[in-house]
Amino acid sequence: MLFGYFDDENREYVITRPDTPLPWINYLGCQAYFGIISNTAGGYSFYRDARLRRLTRYRYNNVPHDFGGRYIYLRDDESGEFWSPSWQPTRHDLEDYACRHGMGYTIIGSRYSGIAAHTNYFVPLDENLEIWQLSITNQRSKRASLSVFSSIEFCLWDAQDDATNFQRNFSIGQVEIEDGVIYHKTEYRERRDHFAYFACSGKVEAFDTQREAFVGAYRSWDKPVALERAGLANSVAHGWAPIGAHQVKAELAPGETRQIIFVLGYHENPRDQKFDPPDSQTLNKKTVKPVIAKYLDSAHAGAAFERLHQYWDGLLGICQVETPDVHTNRMVNIWNAYQCMATFNMSRSASFYESGIGRGLGFRDSNQDLLGFVHMVPARARERILDLAATQLPTGGAYHQYQPLTKRGNNEVGSNFNDDPHWLILGVAAYLKETADRSILDEPVPYDNEPGSEQPLYEHLRRSFQYTLDRLGPHGLPLIGRADWNDCLNLNCFSDTPGQSFQTTTNKDGKVAESVFIAGLFVLAGKELAAIARERGRNDEAEGYLAEVAKMEDTVRKYGWDGDWFLRAYDDFGRKVGSKECGEGKIFIETQGFCVLAGIGLDDGMAAKSMESVRKHLATEHGIILQQPAYSKYYLELGEISSYPPGYKENAGIFCHNNPWVMIAETRLGNGDRAHDYYTRINPSAREGISEAHRCEPYVYAQMIAGPDAPTHGEAKNSWLTGTAAWNYYAITQWILGIRTSYERLQISPVIPKSWRGFKATRTFRGVTYHITVEQEGEGNHVSLKVDGMPIKGDTVPPPADGRKEVSVKGTLT
Ligand code: BGC
Ligand code: NOJ
Numbered sequence: 001m002l003f004g005y006f007d008d009e010n011r012e013y014v015i016t017r018p019d020t021p022l023p024w025i026n027y028l029g030c031q032a033y034f035g036i037i038s039n040t041a042g043g044y045s046f047y048r049d050a051r052l053r054r055l056t057r058y059r060y061n062n063v064p065h066d067f068g069g070r071y072i073y074l075r076d077d078e079s080g081e082f083w084s085p086s087w088q089p090t091r092h093d094l095e096d097y098a099c100r101h102g103m104g105y106t107i108i109g110s111r112y113s114g115i116a117a118h119t120n121y122f123v124p125l126d127e128n129l130e131i132w133q134l135s136i137t138n139q140r141s142k143r144a145s146l147s148v149f150s151s152i153e154f155c156l157w158d159a160q161d162d163a164t165n166f167q168r169n170f171s172i173g174q175v176e177i178e179d180g181v182i183y184h185k186t187e188y189r190e191r192r193d194h195f196a197y198f199a200c201s202g203k204v205e206a207f208d209t210q211r212e213a214f215v216g217a218y219r220s221w222d223k224p225v226a227l228e229r230a231g232l233a234n235s236v237a238h239g240w241a242p243i244g245a246h247q248v249k250a251e252l253a254p255g256e257t258r259q260i261i262f263v264l265g266y267h268e269n270p271r272d273q274k275f276d277p278p279d280s281q282t283l284n285k286k287t288v289k290p291v292i293a294k295y296l297d298s299a300h301a302g303a304a305f306e307r308l309h310q311y312w313d314g315l316l317g318i319c320q321v322e323t324p325d326v327h328t329n330r331m332v333n334i335w336n337a338y339q340c341m342a343t344f345n346m347s348r349s350a351s352f353y354e355s356g357i358g359r360g361l362g363f364r365d366s367n368q369d370l371l372g373f374v375h376m377v378p379a380r381a382r383e384r385i386l387d388l389a390a391t392q393l394p395t396g397g398a399y400h401q402y403q404p405l406t407k408r409g410n411n412e413v414g415s416n417f418n419d420d421p422h423w424l425i426l427g428v429a430a431y432l433k434e435t436a437d438r439s440i441l442d443e444p445v446p447y448d449n450e451p452g453s454e455q456p457l458y459e460h461l462r463r464s465f466q467y468t469l470d471r472l473g474p475h476g477l478p479l480i481g482r483a484d485w486n487d488c489l490n491l492n493c494f495s496d497t498p499g500q501s502f503q504t505t506t507n508k509d510g511k512v513a514e515s516v517f518i519a520g521l522f523v524l525a526g527k528e529l530a531a532i533a534r535e536r537g538r539n540d541e542a543e544g545y546l547a548e549v550a551k552m553e554d555t556v557r558k559y560g561w562d563g564d565w566f567l568r569a570y571d572d573f574g575r576k577v578g579s580k581e582c583g584e585g586k587i588f589i590e591t592q593g594f595c596v597l598a599g600i601g602l603d604d605g606m607a608a609k610s611m612e613s614v615r616k617h618l619a620t621e622h623g624i625i626l627q628q629p630a631y632s633k634y635y636l637e638l639g640e641i642s643s644y645p646p647g648y649k650e651n652a653g654i655f656c657h658n659n660p661w662v663m664i665a666e667t668r669l670g671n672g673d674r675a676h677d678y679y680t681r682i683n684p685s686a687r688e689g690i691s692e693a694h695r696c697e698p699y700v701y702a703q704m705i706a707g708p709d710a711p712t713h714g715e716a717k718n719s720w721l722t723g724t725a726a727w728n729y730y731a732i733t734q735w736i737l738g739i740r741t742s743y744e745r746l747q748i749s750p751v752i753p754k755s756w757r758g759f760k761a762t763r764t765f766r767g768v769t770y771h772i773t774v775e776q777e778g779e780g781n782h783v784s785l786k787v788d789g790m791p792i793k794g795d796t797v798p799p800p801a802d803g804r805k806e807v808s809v810k811g812t813l814t
Helices: 211-215 288-296 298-317 326-346 363-373 378-389 420-435 438-442 457-469 516-535 539-559 589-597 606-617 639-643 656-668 672-682 688-694 724-736
Strands: 004-007 012-015 025-028 033-038 045-047 054-056 071-076 095-101 105-112 115-122 129-138 144-157 175-178 181-184 194-200 204-210 242-252 257-268 319-322 702-705 716-719 739-741 746-748 758-765 768-776 783-787 790-792 806-813
Touching: 025 105, 025 326, 033 129, 054 257, 071 115, 071 129, 115 298, 129 144, 129 242, 129 288, 129 298, 144 194, 144 257, 175 204, 181 242, 194 242, 194 288, 204 211, 211 242, 242 257, 257 288, 257 298, 288 298, 298 319, 298 326, 319 326, 326 363, 326 378, 326 672, 326 724, 363 378, 363 420, 363 724, 378 420, 378 438, 378 457, 420 438, 420 457, 420 516, 420 739, 438 457, 457 516, 457 539, 516 539, 516 589, 589 606, 589 656, 606 656, 656 672, 656 702, 656 724, 672 724, 724 739, 739 758, 746 768
Parallel strands: 768 806
Antiparallel strands: 004 012, 012 095, 025 033, 033 045, 045 054, 054 144, 071 144, 095 105, 105 115, 115 129, 129 257, 144 242, 175 181, 181 194, 194 257, 204 242, 319 758, 702 716, 739 746, 758 768, 783 790, 783 806
């Protein structure tokens, strides 16, 4: 069964029934103010940091799954009947329900009892607020007397504290109401300079700000007691649970349409101008009022929506492709790029599977996210790189996560994930290849945010590389530390205590367990660092890095090869992990994909053998599994990986993040058919037809699809915030379609399926738009290029010497 369809023209996914297998969500906002919104208007909003500045409350792990959100109710004041046009929370049998998730906006609408209503939810660019633009039409043959109710529940800012510290929080809630605008100012009187507001363009008949007055003591949002009364109670919250609810009357003649705008926002005042009058405790509203007035005006709201559209036209226009495969086109041109923006913004912090409390921005994750984002807003990528580097430690190691608001490393999670430092090199390399902005390498960046410790970014990269050289194990392979890319391969953890975190528990000194994966990563990062050194004219240094890389490649060949595939690791007893000698977990995907994409074994047959083993042992119709056979019991010496039931997550789930490593590896061997086949197996659009089994959104990647060892093989979980987004985008655009950035120029080196006659693409790179046509004339992957009709040597396109901004490139594959 389908739950909707793609409207590619409008860049929307249109959900046509509200009871999707899971909440199918979208993100509002892409700069500083964000919201998560489900197809039934569930979700919450925050400013910059989902933990520390949360505006509205949301209860995770609830029943039903998605409850609490931006709810609007309509009430027929004659019959008293009320419903919600977004289905939740009242769950009426709606007609014409549709939720259009688009680029930074979501429109949810329906018809009930002759009243059509839809709401466009979006966040204007450069503002810290969200707009709900509601339009109601009376399709009855007679007049309709309606009341419209808005409702949100305020979170008391720190979402962790909000969910746990009731003994205090039930006493601190504070609001002000002025001209129908509800201001939420809990804790403002002491140390906060920020407040939230909720405003409405209609004439506010009444309001409620105390949850109990609106919902009722023993009710829920699906049947608020207030809607059974004539009007809201004008309750003023003191402590307990502050909410915002407005009531607006709408008298509509047959055929008449009425628009009402609601604005929910975040505002900060300068510390010395918090109150008005200054010696009072009353909010100073001088600077916020004009903002509110502006967006309650439908002309301004409309213009802001138009600007948002144009913004996305610009971002997506940077890379557009036209291939024979609709799923490739749709993902590259619209949804995959869009998801890359979300992962860049959120890292792994806030989704319907990430609470916004548990994790900040991951060092490893955010660096990888740059691969799919850097071409869209390079200036923000630059800032992110510098922020990440500033959390690096003087040893070259890194805090595993940091909070976006404070930009400080999270002490609770700490460091010692020994792969982390190398991702910084790859992130910087991606940035340099896209922008050629070498000045970033000279930026002074502190270690651990310690003033006075600043060194040029380039020095940080050198320390990243050195970090591994300082931590080699008995075979000369990198020591794994707490874990490498696979957070669940915890070879120094040895945890037998219930409730202990696998991520932070270390019971071994870490001097034995080694990671072949980090070796592959080191090889790739070392090659990039050498290229960066050359860019800086430091050829000797570059030679030094390459010598270390060559040594590591030898070590991998000697101690990291199992005969038919790359080993995964050595455990704390020096025993092999990911070997045919193992009882379970004989072959892992990570080292196959990463060693080959790093170039190991391309000329001695190892790479080809490794890929053959992946095909034979790991590839399924739903994607490539992480390892086989799945661990059927808990292995103290392996950690969290063996804590998952077989087929889920790292224990033989299809971890979509590393599937593109194999795709890239296949392109390095010239196998376009295999690469694109693997691409298609996990492409969410290509899986739309099995939505009932897949369950997650068909427009974005999920972190995991259950493997064949699980009873639900093919079921996706943990959608949206996953490195899968960036890596798939990178694999399809730069390696399969082969439109690849390099330090010097744009390279065109496609490795595509043999059945394709070719494809077209436009790519704007360093200010020049390349109109690319590729035709396949032979069986091979050799490309001959013509630039503006003139044949050129090699597969890289020289930028136009005469300052032209448009170039046509024709590639022929033979
Ligand atoms: C998950 C990993 C994740 C880790 C980080 C584990 O429980 O299985 O996928 O990387 O937590 O918090
Ligand atoms: C999700 C984490 O965010 C990521 O950092 C890690 O590499 C994968 N899980 C694999 O464990």
